[in-house]
Amino acid sequence: MKSYKAKISCKPYLVTQLPIIIIALSFIVITQGFNWYLVLTIIIFYTILLWMTLQFHEKTNYSISGQDLLVSFTFVISFCEIINIQTIRKISKCNNIMPLGTMDRVTAPDSKALEIFYNKYETIKVSPKNESEFIKDLLEINPNIEVVF
Helix, strand or coil: CEEEEECCCCHHHHHHHHHHHHHHHHHHHHHHCCCHHHHHHHHHHHHHHHHHHHHHHHCCEEEEECCEEEEEEECCCEEEEEEEHHHEEEEEEEECCCCCCCHHHHHCCCCEEEEEEECCCEEEEECECCHHHHHHHHHHHCCCCEEEC
């Protein structure tokens, strides 16, 4: 069994959540004056939330076991998607910035991801640290996979 760790990026979280934090802090400063305790509480809360999110993504893993690709993560619950590599039709690069609350963000924590098309209509996004080796290993098992960049 060959394993690949997920590539992790803070960029999607900073790009989408930082403006919300800045607007919230500006609103507090305008309506209630400059309340240090409230501003500091929000900054600390956001920092803890970002740290927990990154810890969550540390557990994302991709494994090739025989003819199967296992996409798994563990935090409070365990999740494992098993994909038969022979059913993979296509792999393409995609940007993964917006889907913060979706399964795409869980299985592909980086903003630059690979989208795997398998079976007839199913897709999953992954972001292995070593994309070229990951694709090469999948192509060794199923040389019919179309790779689009």
